[in-house]
Amino acid sequence: MVPVNDLTRHVGPLRQQLNDVAGQVIASGCFVLGPRTSAFESAFASYCGVEEVVGVANGTDALELALRALGVARGHAVAMVANAGMYGATAALACGATPCYVDVEASSATMDPACLERLLRQTGTRPAAVIVTHLYGRLADMPRLCEVARAYGVPVVEDCAQAHGARGKDGRRAGSYGDVACFSFYPTKNLGALGDGGAVATNDPALAGRVRRLRQYGWSAKYRNELAGGRNSRLDELQAAFLCVMLPLLDGWNARRREIAEAYSRGIVHPRIQVPAVAGEEYTGHLYVVRSADRVGLQAHLARLNVASEVHYPIADTQQTVMARMGGMPALPVTEALCGSVLSLPCFPELDEVEVARVIEACNAW
Known part of the structure; x- marks a missing residue:
């Protein structure tokens, strides 16, 4: 995995x-x-x-x-x-x-x-x-x-x-x-x-x-x-x-995270997977998050190919039980769309090139 x-x-x-x-x-x-x-x-x-x-x-x-x-x-x-x-x-x-x-920008x-x-x-x-x-x-x-x-x-x-x-x-x-x-x-x-x-x-x-x-x-x-x-x-x-x-060591770790993110953004070309744009130092690569209208299907496919993934985050605050009980929660269309489509792929400094290639290949094979 x-x-x-x-x-x-x-x-x-x-x-x-x-x-x-x-x-x-x-x-x-x-x-x-x-x-x-x-x-x-x-x-x-x-x-x-x-x-x-x-x-x-x-x-x-x-x-x-x-x-x-x-x-x-x-x-x-x-x-x-x-x-x-x-x-x-x-x-x-x-x-x-x-x-x-407050709602968010779709791009960032x-x-x-x-x-x-x-x-x-x-x-x-x-x-x-x-x-x-x-x-x-x-x-x-x-x-x-x-x-x-x-x-x-x-x-x-x-x-x-x-x-x-x-x-x-x-x-x-x-x-x-x-x-x-x-x-x-x-x-x-x-x-x-x-x-x-x-x-x-x-x-x-x-x-x-x-x-x-x-x-x-x-x-x-x-x-x-x-x-x-x-x-x-x-x-x-x-x-x-x-x-x-x-x-x-932090700056070096961040640079490696950005290298991995850039490889993903350039290498993942599946039409049903939206990847983030290549970024500079304004991005630390803490999480590499793609979007798909069929997140469940993509996540299941990756699991079958031994590629782990997680969702950050699946439920908007406004839809959490503790907040919904308070009432008066606003509609946040961009936020809600993101919560239903985001998926985090492997991204950490020690990920090797073979693993990066495996993640890209698995995404493109979906």
């Missing part, structure tokens, strides 16, 4: 380095909020081109704490897309806020600036924030989206969980456009730990300070709680040490 991802192959070449830094952490006796976390926060901030990075326990916590740091609370609304696995909605609901949904599957502007112009209650997701590792149209949001005084939260290292045509990296940005280091991410982890990035020191307090109970000093909404959400020393080993 050609897998969609293979973490054993991914971390195998780093096993000795990872063992070494794990031993150093164990020997140090410092396991939470120590020097390795600080070192990773500093290195990742420099990499992303931002002033501050705050390590937290996971990507969903990053979104929630970023929203709380912006003042999002019960009774507020948060604008977002509905084709990104409901992670943004989970964070908004945890704050007591209500998700409000990311938030449509025109639809965002329509929402902000027409809504009776202006959203307290907008979460922009860089889906599949492809940068959304951040210059235009930021322009629209700021014209209405709405802060922008970048969801960069799939876009570590993506770079716009202006040279800026994912995470440096919005008022605040959120990352996940779940093991399957382009920059993944060996467990859970996340981070919040920003150029606003006051915002970073609020996130630092929120990640540790809302403390302003030890045992002194002054900020509501705090929790225990800290990137531990072991995961920070692993991430410090992996960060220098």
Whole structure:
């Protein structure tokens, strides 16, 4: 089977380095909020081109704490897309806020600036924030989206969980456009730990300070709680040490992912399979996603030829049971069409040329 991802192959070449830094952490006796976390926060901030990075326990916590740091609370609304696995909605609901949904562009599957502007112009209650997701590792149209949001005084939260290292045509990296940005280091991410982890990035020191307090109970000093909404959400020393080993390799991994994606986009020529356009550094190749009106048939065909595939994501937020119960969900025609047709093919840095050729041949043989 050609897998969609293979973490054993991914971390195998780093096993000795990872063992070494794990031993150093164990020997140090410092396991939470120590020097390795600080070192990773500093290195990742420099990499992303931002002033501050705050390590937290996971990507969903990053979104929630970023929203709380912006003042999002019960009774507020948060604008977002509905084709990104409901992670943004989970964070908004945890704050007591209500998700409000924006349709996406068909070409990129990311938030449509025109639809965002329509929402902000027409809504009776202006959203307290907008979460922009860089889906599949492809940068959304951040210059235009930021322009629209700021014209209405709405802060922008970048969801960069799939876009570590993506770079716009202006040279800026994912995470440096919005008022605040959120990352996940779940093991399957382009920059993944060996467990859970996340981070919040920003150029606003006051915002970073609020996130630092929120990640540790809302403390302003030890045992002194002054900020509501705090929790225990800290990137531990072991995961920070692993991430410090992996960060220098990220650009090379992303380049290999783009090579594989380009081979697919040039080699898959089946008329019933729509492939994404060849892309530059604005795309990290986190997921390589094709579209087909007969996704079920294509997926079954690939399985018979021992090529794995997955669906990211099959159900729009607006059609999830928990959201449908709330009522008032909008029609999102582009989002709903994508949820019914997208299929992710194998794409990870260690995929070899024989496997890439097998995937292309299997698609074209359908």
